[in-house]
Amino acid sequence: MQMQAGMTTFLTLVGMMLVTAIPRILPLILISASSMPGWVRTWLEYIPVAVLAALLFPSLLMANGEFHLAADNLFLWAAIPSFWIARRTRSMLAAVAVGLLFVSVGRLLGY
Amino acid sequence: MADKEWKYSYNRGNVYCNNKRREGFALRMEQDTRSSIAKDKNINNAVLAGIVKAIPVVLGYLTVGFAYGVLARNAGLSVFFTVLMSLLVYAGSAQLISVSFFAASANPLTIILTTFIVNIRHLLMAAAMVPHLEGWRPLQKVAFGLELTDETFGLHSVGFSEGKPDKSTVFAINITSQLAWISGSLLGAVLGGMIVDIRSLGLDFALPGMFIALLVFQLKSIKHVLVALAAGLLSLILLSSGIQNWNVLIAACLAAGIGVVLCKCKQE
Numbered sequence: 001m002q003m004q005a006g007m008t009t010f011l012t013l014v015g016m017m018l019v020t021a022i023p024r025i026l027p028l029i030l031i032s033a034s035s036m037p038g039w040v041r042t043w044l045e046y047i048p049v050a051v052l053a054a055l056l057f058p059s060l061l062m063a064n065g066e067f068h069l070a071a072d073n074l075f076l077w078a079a080i081p082s083f084w085i086a087r088r089t090r091s092m093l094a095a096v097a098v099g100l101l102f103v104s105v106g107r108l109l110g111y
Numbered sequence: 112m113a114d115k116e117w118k119y120s121y122n123r124g125n126v127y128c129n130n131k132r133r134e135g136f137a138l139r140m141e142q143d144t145r146s147s148i149a150k151d152k153n154i155n156n157a158v159l160a161g162i163v164k165a166i167p168v169v170l171g172y173l174t175v176g177f178a179y180g181v182l183a184r185n186a187g188l189s190v191f192f193t194v195l196m197s198l199l200v201y202a203g204s205a206q207l208i209s210v211s212f213f214a215a216s217a218n219p220l221t222i223i224l225t226t227f228i229v230n231i232r233h234l235l236m237a238a239a240m241v242p243h244l245e246g247w248r249p250l251q252k253v254a255f256g257l258e259l260t261d262e263t264f265g266l267h268s269v270g271f272s273e274g275k276p277d278k279s280t281v282f283a284i285n286i287t288s289q290l291a292w293i294s295g296s297l298l299g300a301v302l303g304g305m306i307v308d309i310r311s312l313g314l315d316f317a318l319p320g321m322f323i324a325l326l327v328f329q330l331k332s333i334k335h336v337l338v339a340l341a342a343g344l345l346s347l348i349l350l351s352s353g354i355q356n357w358n359v360l361i362a363a364c365l366a367a368g369i370g371v372v373l374c375k376c377k378q379e
Contacts, residue, residue, distance in 0.1 A: 027251060042371050047239035053338075054362040058346055
């Protein structure tokens with residue numbers, strides 16, 4: 001019985017692996033860059049900046065599925081020095097370090 | 112006597128020649144080893160560069176992976192399956208969502224279908240990587256795709272836009288990131304009961320902080336700024352109107368379309 005449950009879990013994981021791997025791999029194998037029309041190339045060039053913003057905005061402005069625009073939104077405040085340092089130094093590590101420092105000091109102060 | 116002398120000098124000459132040849136050989140050997148050492152050094156540097164680039168991802172993945180490990184154990188998954196999922200599936204949000212399904216003993220097909228829907232956004236990211244992987248062998252593309260996550264995609268899209276990075280750097284980023292994810296899961300699964308206060312270190316800001324920097328590096332023109340604003344706002348609107356899981360895919364597709372329109376307008 002337990003063996004069977006383990007088998008079910010294992011097969012579920014394999015299924016999860018397949019449905020995750022296929023979208024990650026299929027475009028790389030099937031699409032060739034040379035056959036793309038010009039506008040598709042342009043469109044794809046804008047995908048990274050669009051994806052990054054689409055991922056980032058909710059992580060700063062929402063918490064638990066709700067808008068979090070109050071003054072105690074520590075992440076939103078920490079984003080300001082991170083953004084500034086990233087622009088000034090062009091260093092990702094510096095930007096992340098400043099953000100982490102800001103958040104940990106903020107929490108230390110009780111926010 | 113003369114014969115002997117000639118033999119002697121001939122032998123000496125031969126020895127001399129042999130020595131010269133040996134020296135030449137040794138010199139060539141030395142050059143070979145030196146260039147292979149230089150090559151090794153270059154590869155080592157490229158690998159090291161990838162590991163350094165992955166540091167923010169490592170911080171974030173250790174943190175989120177730990178949380179996943181704790182939750183997975185609480186949901187009744189064994190340590191083995193908890194870590195195996197990080198090895199096979201390697202997708203943060205999908206794994207966290209699946210854990211709540213496992214806790215509720217949901218139908219395996221429901222779990223798999225939900226995973227598919229949560230991860231379908233990677234279709235778009237993989238497509239955006241296509242122009243950068245021209246000339247790669249199919250197996251290298253498969254290996255690259257298997258470790259394509261939101262975070263490694265962010266790192267690679269900036270890396271590729273700044274020039275052609277070494278393949279060793281690209282794979283070092285991917286492998287380092289997944290190792291951090293697996294380690295985090297294992298630590299969480301094993302130390303589950305122990306309360307580690309990651310919040311006080313601010314480590315949950317590692318990934319948002321990284322995305323801020325990556326976004327800044329991608330803001331190359333006013334058009335990019337407009338596309339980013341459109342994508343971010345669309346993503347928020349979709350999320351707040353209850354369209355979860357699809358928000359990144361839909362928002363990015365539409366916003367990048369705005370970029371194409373802006374480009375067309377400028378040309379005409």
